[in-house]
Amino acid sequence: MKISFLVRDLCHMGGVVSATQNLAGALAARHEVEIVALRKVRDESYFPLDPRVSVRVLTDLRKHSPTSDLDDPLIEVFPKVYPVDPAEKKPVVSRLAELRLLEFLATTDADVVVSSSPRNTIMLSYAEGNYLRVTQEHSMPSIYAKYYQGRLFKAYHSLDALTALTPEEVVSIGNQVPGVRNRLAVMPNCVPAAPVQSKSTNKVIIAAGLLKENKNFAAVIDAFATVVAKRPDWRLRIYGGGTEKANLRKQIETLGLHNTVTLMGPAAPVSPEFSKGSVFVLPSKREAFGNVIVEAMAAGLPVVSTDADHGPRNIITHGEDGLIVPRGDTAAMAEAILELVEDDERRKRMGAAAVRNAVRFHEPASCARFEAILHDAAARRALPTTATAQVDGMGAVHIDVGTLPPEGHGAEIVCRRTGRNPAEERFAIDPDGSAVVPWRGGLPEGTWELSVRAQDGNEVPLTVDGYGCDVRDLLNVPLPRQAGAPALELLLPHRGEMDRLRIRSVVRETHAEIDALDVDNESAEVAASVWGVAPGPGAVLEAVHRKDKERVLSFPVTAGEDGRITAVVDCATLVREHEGPEQIWDVWLRPAAGAERVQVGKLATDVLAPIGVFTFPRPVIRILPEPSRTLLAKVGRRVTRTLNGGKPAPRPVTKVEIRPYYTALSQLAFKTVDVAP
Structure with missing residues (x-):
């Protein structure tokens, strides 16, 4: 089987790039695998790539490269289909890359094309090839940018399979896009085994990831301040780069931790660095999966992690290979770290369990899991x-x-x-x-x-x-x-x-089906057939206020033959009860005094949405308010007449429009609405 993975590029240090390269390498043992990158800006990827995996680059943005596309004018042109961030000043993915991607999708001989990013998923939905279309969601679609989220959810319907990192995210996507529940599957990221493992003797705590606000490294620094106060011989190393580096440096200096906390910068590969530590900490506010958790476990480190949605709890077995603490609880994080720092035997025991439990995310398990997803997708195709x-x-x-x-x-x-x-x-x-x-x-x-x-x-x-x-x-x-x-x-x-x-x-069980509704400025005459119950003494038509169910208007019912009834809804009554700007009255039949109400509507029809099909006249009723007879009102009228040259002031007129209609549930209702004079 030939499998092609679509990525934006392999030129940045991120979990998606790492996971994609790892899975591609795992599958390459039994399949022909390639990675198709829309762009290339540096010579090498930050992560190792199995030599059996080929890489196809659609646009080369390296100045020194003999195959550079920088002289092509379309490099500076924004794409037409690929979603563009409104904040982009120049295209990250160009029109040239978009055209070459569309050409690839139309001509590839791959059996499976896998998108590893939501924007590429949108592009994949336009493809016309006969291959299986698969997308891997590495984050949470519910938080994606609105400028492409709607298009992405529509694109899901064109795919043969969708994967998410956790069972919780599968449920979340299914709730957002119910029509694709049948093709959703859990596919955790593939993380390889570590070549070297911790001896759990170094007094070093490790944290790693992109230094950005969501990763919340400030929390682990605060927690470590408590730890080092009790165990001054321990140190904290934070690996990674990002926009929060300066803020973290300032925090370290403010807390006086510059001798015990070190910002190590990015490291690739990072596993050898993990083996130097004895405890790993993940302080994230939100974590869809957490490759670094598995990498740390594979290196023999027990993990202290916040209970961030939804990754950590699907990787760590609390108390066995790590400890999970509530988000935002720095004290609980410090306490959990101290539990491991102060108990050498427990730390070593949990580190060994971490190595065993990480196996389910390594290449053989990931390969089998993904092959099963492809098998099911092919079966659905039949x-x-x-x-x-x-x-x-x-x-x-x-x-x-x-x-x-x-x-x-x-x-x-x-x-x-x-x-x-x-x-x-x-x-x-x-x-x-x-x-x-x-x-x-x-x-x-x-x-x-x-x-x-x-x-x-x-x-x-x-x-x-x-x-x-x-x-x-x-x-x-x-x-x-x-x-x-x-x-x-x-x-x-x-x-x-x-x-x-x-x-x-x-x-x-019972129903009143509208046969006819005749409306004029005086009344609305309702003719209906009553099914399942016979109208009896005291039968009335009731208009129930939509928001205040205690407000009910009653109109007498005349019973005819074969369960037919007529009733006259007085327009003046509706107007007297009107309180602007609008209010709605739902219509029910009470077939006899004390009997249960029966819905009145239009259901015996092939019209799916009668609200926009069956229309009725909308009478407008003019209301002249009664003049007040208080002494103050009389004096006011005299003053107004004097100021108006002896003529009385015109009395204000209120206009109310009565709108009979069928609701979304096909029930008869009357809406009264203020009309501008």
Whole structure:
């Protein structure tokens, strides 16, 4: 198998570059592997790269290089598709790099293309090749910049597999982009074994990473001030470079720690430096994974780490190979460090456990884990992804996904309810690719998204085109349903976001279906059919205030034949109750005195969103306020008449518009709105 990894470049010291090179090297033992870099600005990477991995550079930005692209005018041009940071003064990734990347994606002979950065993932979504498309999220998409986050979430739908570093992040991405839950998998970073390991005898505490505010090295310096006060023979070394270096230096000097705390600068490789220490500390405020944790463990160091989301708790086994302390608790960090500093045997025992437990992140385990993800992605490729849906004369929905391949036999249609009350229902698929969602007891009320799930657990979402949902017979479904069943059971298949096949299910024991609504300046006459309950004495139509449920307006109901009713909503009553700028009244039927309310609306229809389809007149009512008869008001009117040349001042006029409409839940409502004079 040929696997291509997409990176921006290999020319900076970061965890993503390290993890990508490590995984590429691990896979190179059994596959043909290349790394495709959009740009190159220095001769060598900071991290070692397996010689079996080839590197393809799309733009060379080195002045001394014979293949330099600096004389190409497109180097100074911003890309058109690749997301650009609004703060960029000149392109980091140029139009030239973008064009060459698109050409690579269109012509590569790779079996798998893996994006290791969100912006490259967006580019990968435009590719037309027949290879597997995979993205590895090395951070937290929820915190990505807004200028590309939305495009990224849309791009996810074009991929065959997505990986995240921790189970928590898999859940987070699934909540943000529910349509890709079926293709998400946990893939921790690959971190190699350490060539040398600590003897746990040096009185040195190690911390390492980019010196930036989020890494919170100020906290470990504060904690060490407590440690060194009790154990003055211990030292702290901080490896790394970054924007916080000057602030950290000032903090060290202010605390008088310049003889015991050393800013060592960047080190590559860093494992030999770790072997010189006996304890490792990670003080981060946020840590999606934490390569340095595994590197330190592999070097035989027990780790003291903050409980930063979400990496450390997925790497460290508290009390066995390290200690996890709350974020922001410097005292707890100092106490944990002292536990290890003052107990030589425990420190050595936890260091040995760290070496054993780090194995699950080394090359063999990472390679097997990633190969399993690719296997599942290929298996999903064999499953059908498009479908048609047809409603029969009784309201059942017949799904057709086409003839299943042999490996797909035994697959099921999985229906998942969207929204706040998730649920799942499954229906068998025949070998010919057909399945039936029955109208009775098939799907509880809600909106459901449909997928195909194979026996091995692999799953793909189903999509439809504009002709994929045949609902002609839905208009002839006999309603209400027969006695002994909910009065209203109706399934409406439709095309949802990203062309996903969805079914809206409506299940009501009782319901009042609007037949007609006639509106004028005096009243709104409601005609409806009542199902599942017979209107009786004391039946009224109730308008319930949307925000204040205790405010209820009642209007008499006239019962006719076959459960039909009429009621007149008085416009003047709505206006009298109006309090600007607007308020909403939801309409219910109380079929008899003391009976439970029944929702009044428009549900027996093939119209998915009646709010924008069924429209009604909007009368505007003028209100002249009653003149006040107090003595002060009379004096005020006389003064106004005098100032107005003997003419009385015009009385203010209030205008209120009444807007009948169907809500998002297809319930009848009246909105009253102030109208500008």
